[in-house]
Amino acid sequence: GAVVSQHPSRVICKSGTSVKIECRSLDFQATTMFWYRQFPKQSLMLMATSNEGSKATYEQGVEKDKFLINHASLTLSTLTVTSAHPEDSSFYICSARTPGQANTEAFFGQGTRLTVV
């Protein structure tokens, strides 16, 4: 299947600093990528939809000024957690679907474990 690569896999940062997470589609072009957050023993919740060349679409309750998304190319989307606080500690996963119609298969990155101390 298609490959989505996410980096870093694990990051620890101090409260108040910013953290950038990268998501790359390695063998296909993704005009749309998705960012999810997963709290322990909970399911994945969509945070935002990242659109290449335009602004991201955020889900209700997700602060767009705190979670900055940039999708500057067809293979790279970044999520920056700004002024991180301990409550932002979570598992962040990106996803992309292979090009084609709306019902193509979704592939996920390896996830990023963010710990804010």
Add this chain to the structure above:
Amino acid sequence: KQEVTQIPAALSVPEGENLVLNCSFTDSAIYNLQWFRQDPGKGLTSLLLIQSSQREQTSGRLNASLDKSSGRSTLYIAASQPGDSATYLCAVLTGANNLFFGTGTRLTVIP
């Protein structure tokens, strides 16, 4: 709003057993349903994708079925192995371009 439920939340079986994981969703207007595997602290690995027009998909020891009208899907794992131990997630794709996930079934296969 679409809600996805997975039962059971956890399951332990001895090696070699066949098992069934269940997934139900409240809104049948879906594009497709996908089953994933998630190992602890890792991302998701896609196992099977069933389009809304399909009834089942098979890959190796895995078979997934879809009954869209009743809002149900099952994942059948034959001859389970310890390496199958993981959390299994189902997700449905809606017209809003969103994947709605269940909370998963944590499977442990005992050697």
